[in-house]
Amino acid sequence: MNVSTLSLEALLASQPATNSVIKPLGHHELLLLLLQLAVLLLVSRGLGELMRRIDLPPVVGELLAGVLLGPSLLGWTLPALQTAIFPKSQVQSDLLAVVSWLGVLFLLIVTGLETDLNLILRKGKTALLISLGGIIVPFTTGFALGELLPESFLAQPNERLIFSLFIATAMSISAVPVIAKVLMDLNLIRRDIGQITLAAGMTDDTIGWILLSVVAGLASSGHFDISTVFKSVIGAVLFLTIAFTIGRTVVDQILRWVDNHIGGATASLSIVLILALSAAALTHALGIEAALGAFVFGILAGQSRRFSREAGHTLEMVTAGFLAPIFFAAAGLKVNLLQLLEPQTFVIGLVVLAVACVGKFIGAYLGAKVGGLSHWESLAMGSGMNARGAMEIIVATIGLSLGVLNQQMYSIIVMVAIVTSLMAPPLLRWTLSKVEIGEAEADRLQQEEQDSRSFIKNINRILIPTSGGPNVQMAAQLISNLAHQNAVEITALFASSNKKPPRQAAATTTTVKDLAADTALKAVVEAMQLPETSTLQTKVETGRNKADVILQEARKGYDLIVLGASESKRSSESLFNLLADRIVQEAPCATLVVQSHLPLQQGETCTLAPQAIRHILVPTIGSEYSNKAVEVASTLAAQMDALLTLVHVINLPQVEYIYNHQTLDPVKDIALQIVEHQATIARSLGAKVQIRLLKGSTPEREILKFARAEQVDLIVLGSNIRMVTGRVFLGHGVNAILSQANCPVAVLSS
Missing domain, CATH: 3.40.50.620 (HUPs)
Structure with a gap:
């Protein structure tokens, strides 16, 4: 336990009950927190946009922001200013850490919402093999490294076994928030490789945090604590099992109840955050990482049909625009590159970095190859899994507080976390540029893009x-x-x-x-x-x-x-x-x-x-409202095995006025392009389609004549609302068809 924590508890215990009133947050502490958030957000978002301009993911700039504002640059050039803004105060550090942790949790909730569980399950074997490779190889190389490092880098030379286990665990960790942010920035999160990377990363981290809890138990008790191991392993397995069985139904029912009784994006956002934070607290209480609970709940909420997409978009905007940049920049604040300039520390730092990268690359690469991925896909997996980010910084902080790491080793591990996170985006971009999208994946991505619109x-x-x-x-x-x-x-x-009614008739x-x-x-x-x-x-x-x-x-x-x-x-x-x-x-x-x-x-x-419907007619003028009517009619036609006819009427008087005796061919070409485009939409929805170009002085008359002659069973019209003296008016054509058609008419208005 941290010495400062013990001192604080002793101090509180010595105070009489009458003096144990909790004081509010001090004026100066609040002022500093607000200033820190403003500075971190300004620099991180500014550098993030700069990285975007030079074709790098913004997360690179957000991580660099903390390094520049920390002791490495600002503390070296303007130490008084750096200390004034970021003082070495436990209270101040804890306040900023709370905001950073919110950034971690919010980022993982958003990542969960974007995660395709069905795709992960289809690729589950591959993800598990990659995760095992990404754990076993770096854990082995990390343990060997810990056994060989000089004693000057050990906080307690007589406890080398615990130190080696801790280094091995630190080498095994991947940073899912960094991986997720990089995949989002590169627009890869919906790719097969992106989903496999996320699945492998979460499995990797779950195992890693279980290992960390075991090593932390060893460090704090001095002996192997089987109860800690049992609690962590069983807790993780039970949580995941319950979450993806009973939990899925419970979450859907809760979102349904909130939607039915309250409604709106605000209520949906509130209940999602309440449940996600509760899930994070539960996993933290079980001895595994809080981030796992937030990520898993994000997946469950994203699968519910009652989750408001507007709420999801709002959550994503708040995360990307505020909390995530603060989280990444705050992680960089802990890096002091000046400590690494001492020759021995510099050499050992390079060795640790090399072992960390090689172990993770080889492990993930071998797991991916065994899982059936190609050479470049396997390299991409190694590139993504190699990012450690703030998760390794948290591990290093825990090691420092437990007395397993000294300040030198702490700085080295933090340096590894930052460097590997900066390596991931360009390596992922390079390796994935060599990966060809398969036909099935391309079709899935195209379908998803169409479905989103x-x-x-x-x-x-x-x-x-x-x-x-x-x-x-x-x-x-x-x-x-x-x-x-x-x-x-x-x-x-x-x-x-x-x-x-009257009382007697009630x-x-x-x-x-x-x-x-x-x-x-x-x-x-x-x-x-x-x-x-x-x-x-x-x-x-x-x-x-x-x-x-x-x-x-x-x-x-x-x-x-x-x-x-x-x-x-x-x-x-x-x-x-x-x-x-x-x-x-x-x-x-x-x-x-x-x-x-x-x-x-x-x-x-x-x-x-x-009613038997064998022929559906949609008059179209190529507008957005017509497109929506075509989608509705196409879906009906596909299910009913009906013929869908798309009709465009060329208005002859209008044509004669504009073109004066010129040929109608240009008008026909435009009309044909309109109906052909909408026929493509209809076919993508599974409908059998035919197109017709009609000519006449009154479009609605030609439509009605065609409907009667072709024995149309349903007419679907798309229109927008036009207010006329407070009344609903959808156009003279809609009115005429509604009143004179001899078959059912459906009018879609939006």
């Missing part, structure tokens, strides 16, 4: 307000088919107004409302045939106004609201009906309104038979 692929939650009727049942059938292509959570909502009214809700929800549920990957829940909510109830629910993080248009003749004051119009107008997300055009035979809540 896709409207339909980013729909995770759908809200269907219902009062029964063919329109909403038709909408439910369509959404049911979307769910087969894209796993979603669907909520069917019955909204009622609570206009208070019981009867409540019974009627319950019956109406049951009937309406049952109609939607029966219209859906959902796969196991999608879920359906029903809700009944009451408020003073139905629209208010629906909009309040919609603000809880839904991606799409699906509505049925009016079953009866709509008024001249509305597009669909007054309720649907207001929802479309004020919705916080995209809306899909379905007009079935089917006869109403048995009342408002008649059961609608499954």
Whole structure:
């Protein structure tokens, strides 16, 4: 135990209970902390941007910032200024360490969110072999080094075994935060090699921290502590097992509950941080590294469909813009290169650096080759795993506090951590430039890029307000088919107004409302045939106004609201009906309104038979709204095995006005490019596509004529909202098709 800690505890124990009031943080300490954060952030972000300009990852500049602000440069040239900003005070150092640890944990949460667990599992054998190689070889070479170093580098020459074990452990550690930051900076984290590196790094670190706990137990007790070993190993295994079995379901249910009852990105971000910090505290209490808990929880949260992507983006911005630079710069503050200029220390430092690099490179390379990776991929693994970063600095700090390391050896290990972290980015860039992307990986990356921009692929939650009727049942059938292509959570909502009835009729009214809700929800549920990957829940909510109830629910993080248009003749004051119009107008997300055009035979809540849809039509003008409509229609067509026709209408009067008797060929070429581009989108979603160019003076008339002639079963329209005197207006063409089509029409508005 640290001597200063013992002195502090003795001092506190000697104080009477009446004087044990905890004082607030001093004015000077707070002032220094704020100044330190400002200086570290300024220099680290400035150097990070400079590194970016010269085509190096910003993490290189962030690590160098601490070295420049530490005793190596600022302390050498302006010692008074360096001491004034970064005094050698335990309290001040601890305050900065807290912020640095937050940087570690936040960075690993973000890394977890970006980690593809399925890909890691597919590459699990390779990652495990790389990790074992990256542990066994450097541990062996590190132990041999510890046995051969001069006694002047040992804090306690009579305990060389413990010293050798500690050096071996330090050589085995990899810095997952540094590796993750480098992979993010190089835009490699989604590559197969990036995911394998992360998986191997986390396995490597887990084993390394277990080894560290064993060595720390030896150093503190002077004998082999089997209970410490057992606690660390069993704790790590149990934590990982529970996390990826029960924990996955628990995390998803918690995020679901928060989303249902609170909603919004702020609530999602708060609960993720609460749970991640709790997981970090748990792993720390189990005797393994707190960073493991944060990383694992990040993976679990990233797999949940209820985790807000907006919250994830906010977390990433805060981490990359504030906490991570502080963490890397604070790590560099501990390096004093001047101590390494003494000849013997310099030579031993080079030897330790060489042993650390060679041991890690050879171990990771051999593990990767055994795991089936190519020569350059194996070199890339060695380059990434060689980064030690602040994790090794933490190890060195622990060794110094335990009396295993003296100041010379501490400086050498910290130097190794910084140098290997600076080596990793250029080596990774060089080795990975030699690695060709395989066809399967290229297809996966291209698909992921398309999915990130896709409207339909980013729909995770759908809200269907219902009062029964063919329109909403038709909408439910369509959404049911979307769910087969894209796993979603669907909520069917019955909204009622609570206009208070007379007291004597209250019981009867409540019974009627319950019956109406049951009937309406049952109609939607029966219209859906959902796969196991999608879920359906029903809700009944009451408020003073139905629209208010629906909009309040919609603000809880839904991606799409699906509505049925009016079953009866709509008024001249509305597009669909007054309720649907207001929802479309004020919705916080995209809306899909379905007009079935089917006869109403048995009342408002008649059961609608499954509709056979063999031909879907999408009129397109090449706009973003048309693209979204194409995505929806393509997903439906792929699931229903229907033919999708993309139609573009060339408006003849407009053409004649612009071109005056010139040929229509240029206009046809542009129109063909529009529909061909959207046909490519449709085919990527699995749809059978045909394209048609129509000509006419009235586009909606040509569309309706084509739909009747070709026996189209569904028309999907994309449009944006245009406000006209407070009313919803989607354009004359949409209005005409809605009112005159003889088949169901779905209007997507966003």
